[in-house]
Amino acid sequence: MKREIMHRSRTKAVVSVLSGLGLVAMLLMGALSAQAATPPEPTYASANVDGNYGEWDLVNDFFADMYRAADPTKKVESKLYVRYDCETETLYVLVLAVDGVTVLPEPDNAFVKLGNAITLVNGNSGDDGTPPDFAWVMSNDDYIGFEASASLAPGSYNNLNVHVNVDDGGSQTSAVADRAILLDLLCTAEPDICVEKTALDNNVDPPVTLHYEYQVCNPGEVPLSNVDVTDDTCDNVQYVSGDTSPANGKLDPGETWLYTCEFLFEGPSLPGICVVNEVTAEGQYNGQTVDDTHYAVVHCYSPPEGGIQILKTVDLEHVCPGQTLIYRYEVTNLGDVPLYNITVNDDTCSPLDGPSGDSNHNNRLDPAETWIYTCRYTVTGGEPNPLENRVIASGDVMDDGQVVDTVTDRDPAIVQIVPCPQVAVEFVPEPGTAVLLASGLAGVAGYASLKWGRRPKS
Known part of the structure; x- marks a missing residue:
């Protein structure tokens, strides 16, 4: 699809x-x-219950304040953060004391309940990787909170009760307002996946090894399992990195995984585009499979005509809408006679600045001389993806004031357009x-x- x-x-x-x-x-x-x-909806993602809360987003995952004696008119002594994994029906909870307050390591008084009767998890639940799980969070030698997980079916609950005892000038209870707040586990979000493919080689002269990079992202709000990346030409796609928040084997919302692949391209070498291949990324959520495709092109080297050569580079391989690309063009005279009336035209970016490099200021591209041009282009997001543009350089050979020949050269550049941060x-x-x-x-x-x-x- x-x-x-x-x-x-x-x-x-x-x-x-x-x-x-x-x-x-x-x-x-x-x-x-x-x-x-x-709230009352949590962030739809998973977490590791290990006492290290580095994967939690203390802005996005914030769910509720926890007050002294569960009384909203009294001071806030701890904060509640909540995530939910719809696929495994697992509730994840993080409780952190506010600055100046520490948590008392009392297992019976650190809990997540529905009302006062149904205990989902508490400090006695252990930590074996299977819900219910519990782990204290520490800073140096101080207890500052806890992480926990519990099995809980999707639905709406009006009695989420999260509690911990704290030391705030003495032992105090800290709990959500009135020991009963709303929690909606709706699981209505649709899964999604995206993939961007970048060819790291261009203007190749086969036989040559081509290298590709793939970025697989989750723009949805639910984690994806069984992520698979296949290329219709390059068959040894390898995962490199990205499963970090947490490292759970799932492509979590907001995560981007990096893959690479390489293969030997033996030809034929045809001027212009000579390799076009496509990558497909798939992921699953609750039995539903989502996929995305993206292609990349590689150009084969074309020898410069008549002694002029242009080399085009760009400062970014990936760009998001609103960012500005800077193109650089190097025009060189490879022949043995001067070239006149030099023109450089890019089919996407204009106007070009330059040239610099005419060291003797004779307005001719002398043999072995290189002129430099630049151009700035702001991406709108409406361009084809990948954004491919070509530049053409031309110059005239003169004899006795007359144009006797015109030489040209072309060079492309390719940039992947990716989602913005x-x-x-x-x-x-x-x-x-x-x-x-x-x-x-x-x-x-x-x-x-x-x-x-x-x-x-x-």
Whole structure:
């Protein structure tokens, strides 16, 4: 199944705070509300219950505050983060104490329940890799929270009860509001997969070994199992990296896995495009298979005609809509007579800047001389993918003031258009200003950067 991937442009706002707190507070609170999670639905992803919460996103996965004695009018002493894997019907919970508070390692008082009667997991559940699982989270020698998993069928629950005892100037209970909050495990999100293929070689002269790189991503909101990547020409596709958050053998939402492949291309060598091949990536979720395809092209080397040669390079192999590519063109006279009336035309990028390199300023491309041109092109997202464009250079051979021959050369460049990074909002206060946070006023002695990123939820 081929499909067109719609790429969202990256949005990045940078606000420099020059004076006053009102504008900062308004913008900051607006950003927080725009980027916060949307309970009662959790993030649809998995986690490792091992006491290391590095795979958790403390913005996207935030679910609820936990108050002293479960009373919303009292202080927040810990935070609740929730994920759910619809495929395995597993609920994942992370509880972290707020700054200045530690967790008391009391197994009976660290739990996830439905109401007060049904215990899903607690500190006595152990950690054998099968739900229910439990692991304390520590920082140095301090207990600061716990991770847990439990089996729970999809549905809507109005009595999620998460609790831990903390040390906050003495032993205190910390729990979700009224020990019963809403939890919707809807599992209505559709799985999705995307693949981008890049040929790392171009202008080849066979026989030659061709190298390919594949980026397989999950733009959906549910993890994919049994990910398979096949190339219709290159049959030894190898996984390289990417399964990191967590390393669970699943292509989680927002993850990108890298694969490579190489094969010996023996010809024939034809001017222009001589190898076109396609990759297919597949993944599964709840018995449903999703796939995506992408092709790459490799050009065979064409000897320059009559002594002129142009070599075209680009500064990026992958680009997302809104980014700017910088093309560089090197035009060289390989012959033994000067060339006049040099023209360089790119079928996509214009105008070109240059040339530089006419060292004797005679406006002729002398033998062995190289002129340099550049061009900047901003990708819109509406271009064919991969973005392939060609440049043509030409020059005239003159005799007694008359054009007796015109020589030309061509060279392509290929760039893969990929999805942009997730939306980010960045605030950069000036030195000496103050930022109004939810917890009060915080003086900023130097530049501070606060960033939020969020996957959209259905």
